[in-house]
Amino acid sequence: MDFVNWCELNHLQVNASKTKEMVIDFSRKPSSDIxxxxxxxxxxERWSAGEGGALSGTRRGFNRLIKRASSVCxxxxDSIEVMGERRALAKLSTIMDNTSHPLHQTVGxxxxxxxxxxRHPRCRKERFHRPLRRRGP
Structure with missing residues (x-):
């Protein structure tokens, strides 16, 4: 069952105009024919890699705003990272508790x-097992 059908069965409405697709491709020559x-x-709309770099700047801006709001209040x-981690764990928990969720078996x-x-998912590419090393002298 695909995501859109699952949403319809669970009385959720997908707003396609607010949805973006992000393609993650680790191949040396990313395919553009997707x-x-x-x-x-x-x-x-596809979310380009250039926009991904903008996210780190946005995160810093949000954290500055949170710090300022914290001093005013x-x-x-909590920082954006802490809130994001807490929300991700809460979402995983609801997926694991809901047997009809399309990701239930995957997460389980x-x-x-x-x-x-x-557990961290197994990685088949050997290059992802090695730690990142700094190049140069």
């Missing part, structure tokens, strides 16, 4: 049989 995703008759506020396959922790 057809765009089409939802409800609209081709979904007089109470500590990552859970450890010894604890409630999620």
């Amino acid at each position: 057809a765009p995703v089409n939802i409800q008759g609209l081709d979904i 007089g109470c500590p506020l 396959a990552l859970s450890s049989s010894f604890s409630n922790r999620l």
Whole structure:
């Protein structure tokens, strides 16, 4: 079952005009012939790599704003990274609890049989196992 059908079955409405597609391709020569995703008759805009770099600047801006708001309110506020991690864990938890969710089996396959922790997915490319090393002298 695909995502759009799942949303319709669960009475959720996908706003295709606010949806973006992000392609992650680790190949040496990224293929540009990937057809765009089409939802409800609209081709979904692809998020370019150039926009990804802009995200780090946006994150710094949000963290500055949070720091300023924290000083104005007089109470500590969490950074974007902390909030993002907390929300991601909450979303994973709801996916694992909902057996009809399309990602339930995928996420469930990552859970450890010894604890409630999620394992990191296995990587088949040897280059991703090695730590990043700084080039040069």
